Amino acid sequence: MTKSKIVRMDNVGIVVESLDNVIPFFIELGLKLEGRATIEGEWAGRVTGLGDQHVEIAMMVTPDGHSRLELSQFLRPTVISDHRTAPVNSVGYLRVMFTVEDIDEVVSRLSKHGAELVGEMVQYENSYKLCYIRGVEGILIGLAEQLGNK
Template identity: 80%
Template sequence: MEKNKLLRMDNVSIVVESLDDAISFFTEIGLKLEGRATIEGEWAGRVTGLGSQHVDIAMMATPDGHSRLELSQFLSPPIISDHRNAPVNSLGYLRVMFTVEDIDELVSRLIKHGAQLVGEVVRYENSYKLCYIRAKDGLLIGLAEQLSNS
């Protein structure tokens, strides 16, 4: 019997407080809005185990088209837990990391959108500049800039 093969990772889902604010934030990073939709109905509740639900979603794609974020704003049922301000050593999915061209310039723009630098922008050997930022709604995002070998 042949083993089932993994084909690809489709997306990572992030539950947000404001879909419009999250779209604006991730657009500033460089993702592109692919589409928006409302998910509701009996079938959706059977997938999530939440029963009756009403969720507005937006699909955001990276410029290379290989990675996607599904942003979800639950209208019902109400959100029952909030992990956005958990420290970076908390269990579970915590952050998404993006590679960017100019980390300092992007951090400057994101701060104007209400984001805060978590620690500082650091250099890892001669390979990367790295940092964590928190969006104004508390989402933790990692940024990396690959340094040239010259």
């Protein structure tokens, strides 16, 4: 068996319309803003294949410091596709899942920021309480509360 060469997963990225609208939502969820930066130029476009680009990014980090969410707002080139209204079974669809404490309270807080349940809150056996919500800008987020021995 070949040993994996992966060291860690650094982050998951989501393209957004407005960092200023999305950052407060993820802060309310419990992430911290680790930093904000502008990435631009031909060198960056060589990585993404987009050519000359200008992107503002915000790196959000979970309270444990192990997981990061990179939010990107493209100023150049303009966004050409929007997958937010696609059903969750669409190929390539993005969803981020967070484990939370007191899922009902989290959903209540996030609903004040425009979040809506996608389906309904369900309990999986005696293990988890789960739901999907559409957050600010329609971003799909999964929430899970571990039940029993935490």
